[in-house]
Amino acid sequence: MFLKKLKFREITVFKRKNIRGFVGGLLGIAAGMSLTTTIIPTAVTTVVGGEAFFVRFALADYFAHTALVWCAAAWATARIGSTMLGATIMGLTGAITGLLLALAQLGTATNILLSSTIGSLIYGVIGGLIISGIMPGDDERIMINLDRKKPENDSN
Numbered sequence: 001m002f003l004k005k006l007k008f009r010e011i012t013v014f015k016r017k018n019i020r021g022f023v024g025g026l027l028g029i030a031a032g033m034s035l036t037t038t039i040i041p042t043a044v045t046t047v048v049g050g051e052a053f054f055v056r057f058a059l060a061d062y063f064a065h066t067a068l069v070w071c072a073a074a075w076a077t078a079r080i081g082s083t084m085l086g087a088t089i090m091g092l093t094g095a096i097t098g099l100l101l102a103l104a105q106l107g108t109a110t111n112i113l114l115s116s117t118i119g120s121l122i123y124g125v126i127g128g129l130i131i132s133g134i135m136p137g138d139d140e141r142i143m144i145n146l147d148r149k150k151p152e153n154d155s156n
């Protein structure tokens with residue numbers, strides 16, 4: 001069946017919502033880990049000053065929790081497949097996790113809270129655009145034409 005499809009028709013990369021959700025969840029785990037190890041420490045030390053290592057060390061206890069929250073948000077973003085809704089979901093997830101991580105571990109100073117929240121919000125919006133862009137909900141937008149003689153928009 002697969003070889004017949006491979007020979008004569010197009011194959012969809014992420015046609016099923018389950019596969020899109022799984023891949024989106026994996027990307028979300030990576031983004032959540034990156035948030036606690038790179039994004040928030042860089043944003044906070046850029047605004048406040050100091051060493052990024054100390055911020056990274058303070059956030060280390062919430063590394064897995066952040067990855068799981070971002071996994072759920074990215075899973076939902078990939079399942080929905082809408083660019084604007086994906087950017088909104090991931091942006092809100094970023095803002096909320098950035099604010100909560102700053103409140104839990106970094107302090108209540110306004111510049112720390114704002115830098116962590118805004119940095120995480122921007123990171124989440126960009127991540128939502130990427131995830132929903134590479135895994136759109138409309139299956140027809142991600143077709144691969146393996147038969148070079150057959151036109152792209154030809155439907156059987």
